[in-house]
Amino acid sequence: MGTPDSTSTPFWGPDFASLQHADPEIAEVVSGELAGQREGLRLIAGENFASSAVLAALGSTLANKYAEGYPGRRHHGGCAQADRAEELAARRARELFGADHANVQPHSGSAANLAAYAAVLVPGDTILAMSLPHGGHLTHGSRVNYSGRWFDTVAYGVREGDERIDYEQVEALALAHRPRLIVCGATAYPRLVDFAAFRQIADRVGAYLLVDAAHIVGLVAGQAVPSPVPYADIVTGTTHKVLRGPPGGMILCRAALAERIDRAVYPFTQGGPHMHAVAAKAVALREAATPAYRAYTRQVIANAHTLTQGLQAEGMRAVSGGTDTHLALLDLRGIGVSGHDAERRCERAGITLNRNAVPFDPVKPTIASGIRVGTAAVTTQGMTEGDLKEIAVLIGRAVREDDDATARGVRAAVAELVSTHPAYPRG
Ligand SMILES: Cc1ncc(COP(=O)(O)O)c(C=O)c1O
Numbered sequence: 499m500g501t502p503d504s505t506s507t508p509f510w511g512p513d514f515a516s517l518q519h520a521d522p523e524i525a526e527v528v529s530g531e532l533a534g535q536r537e538g539l540r541l542i543a544g545e546n547f548a549s550s551a552v553l554a555a556l557g558s559t560l561a562n563k564y565a566e567g568y569p570g571r572r573h574h575g576g577c578a579q580a581d582r583a584e585e586l587a588a589r590r591a592r593e594l595f596g597a598d599h600a601n602v603q604p605h606s607g608s609a610a611n612l613a614a615y616a617a618v619l620v621p622g623d624t625i626l627a628m629s630l631p632h633g634g635h636l637t638h639g640s641r642v643n644y645s646g647r648w649f650d651t652v653a654y655g656v657r658e659g660d661e662r663i664d665y666e667q668v669e670a671l672a673l674a675h676r677p678r679l680i681v682c683g684a685t686a687y688p689r690l691v692d693f694a695a696f697r698q699i700a701d702r703v704g705a706y707l708l709v710d711a712a713h714i715v716g717l718v719a720g721q722a723v724p725s726p727v728p729y730a731d732i733v734t735g736t737t738h739k740v741l742r743g744p745p746g747g748m749i750l751c752r753a754a755l756a757e758r759i760d761r762a763v764y765p766f767t768q769g770g771p772h773m774h775a776v777a778a779k780a781v782a783l784r785e786a787a788t789p790a791y792r793a794y795t796r797q798v799i800a801n802a803h804t805l806t807q808g809l810q811a812e813g814m815r816a817v818s819g820g821t822d823t824h825l826a827l828l829d830l831r832g833i834g835v836s837g838h839d840a841e842r843r844c845e846r847a848g849i850t851l852n853r854n855a856v857p858f859d860p861v862k863p864t865i866a867s868g869i870r871v872g873t874a875a876v877t878t879q880g881m882t883e884g885d886l887k888e889i890a891v892l893i894g895r896a897v898r899e900d901d902d903a904t905a906r907g908v909r910a911a912v913a914e915l916v917s918t919h920p921a922y923p924r925g
Pocket residue numbers: 544605606607608609611634635637683684685710711712713736746747
C-alpha cells in the first residue's frame with residue numbers, strides 16, 4: 499500500500515510493491531495473469547478488459563465499507579459515500595437503459611437471477627426457459643442448479659433445421675404448462691432474441707417475462723442491438739462481459755416490481771453490497787454512456803461477423819449460419835476435431851477460447867462438438883476487421899494441426915498481433 503496522505507493523495511490505491519512484499523506468491527499470480535492478458539488472445543465471450551478507472555474503484559477502500567440496506571435506509575452507520583456511489587450507479591443504469599428502476603447490488607449474474615426469481619416465484623412454481631444444451635444458462639432451470647431443484651422447469655430450444663429459437667414450440671409449451679415466469683436470454687445463442695414475441699406469449703398465459711441479458715446488456719447499452727427493457731417485466735444482467743465493468747450483476751425492472759426486487763436482493767438473497775464493486779459499476783455505466791462506447795459496441799459486432807466468416811472459411815460451421823452479436827458458436831465436426839481438443843490446442847498457441855456444446859450435440863459437454871468465441875476483449879484492444887481475419891486463420895491453424903511447431907508459430911504470430919494492440923499498455 500502507498501502512504502495514506504489525504505491532503506496530497508486522496509486515493510489509497512493498489513500498490514504492487516506492497517503486495518510483492520506481503521505475499522510474493524499472490525503477487526506472482528497477479529503479475530502472471532496480467533502477462534497472460536497482455537500476451538495472448540482472449541476470445542472467451544464473457545471476458546473483457548476493464549478500464550483503469552473501473553479497476554481503481556474496485557481496488558479502493560470502499561471495499562472496507564459495510565452498507566446493508568439501500569441509500570438513506572442502511573443498517574450501518576457512516577454510509578454517506580456508499581449512498582452516493584449506489585445512487586450514482588442506479589441512476590446511471592436507469593438513464594442508460596431507460597428503465598423505471600435499477601438495483602445494482604447483486605454480486606453476480608447468477609445472484610441477480612436468484613433475486614429475480616425470488617421476487618415473483620415461490621418454490622414449486624413452473625418456469626419456462628431455454629435448455630442449457632441449446633444455449634441457456636445454468637440458472638435457467640438446470641438440474642444441477644437451485645433453479646432446476648426449486649422450480650418445475652420446462653425447457654424450450656432451437657429448431658434443428660436453422661438452429662434458431664422455435665417460437666411456436668415456446669408458445670405451445672407455455673399454453674400446455676402455464677408457467678408463472680418465462681425466461682429468455684442465453685449464454686451461447688449468437689442470434690437476436692425476439693423480445694416482442696416472448697412478450698406476446700407471456701401475455702397469452704399471464705406469465706412474467708424475465709430477460710436474462712447477461713451477455714448482451716453491454717450491446718444494449720451501446721445501442722448496437724434492440725433493448726429488452728420495453729418488453730420485459732424484469733431484465734437481469736452482468737456488469738462484466740461486453741459492458742466492461744467489474745464482475746457483478748444488475749437488475750432493471752418496471753416500477754410496479756421495484757420494491758419486490760429490492761427486497762429479494764436484500765435482505766432475501768444477499769447481505770451487504772460490495773461497495774467497491776458498486777462504485778466500479780457506476781464508473782462502467784458512465785463510460786458506457788459515451789459515443790466512444792457506442793462505437794465500440796458496433797465494432798464488437800462487426801468484428802464478430804468477420805471472425806465468424808473467417809472461421810467458416812477455415813472449414814468450421816457457424817451454428818445458425820452466423821451471428822448478430824458479439825459471440826459465435828462453431829461446430830467442428832466437419833474438420834474432425836472436438837471442442838475439447840480445439841480449446842487445448844488454441845491454449846497452447848496463446849489463444850483462449852472455450853469448448854461448447856452445439857445444439858443436438860451427440861457428445862458429452864466436457865468434450866463438446868464446438869467452440870464459442872467472442873470479440874469484446876479484442877475490440878477493447880483496438881482490433882478491427884483486418885485483425886479478426888488474421889485471428890481466424892491463426893485459430894484454423896492451431897485447431898487443425900496438433901504439433902509443437904505449429905503451436906510455436908501461431909504463438910509468435912499472436913505475440914506480434916497483440917504487440918500492436920496491447921491490453922493494458924506498458925508505461
Ligand atoms: C445468460 C447468463 N446468465 C447469467 C450468467 C451468470 O453470471 P455470473 O457468472 O456472474 O453468475 C451468465 C454467465 O455467463 C450468463 O451467460
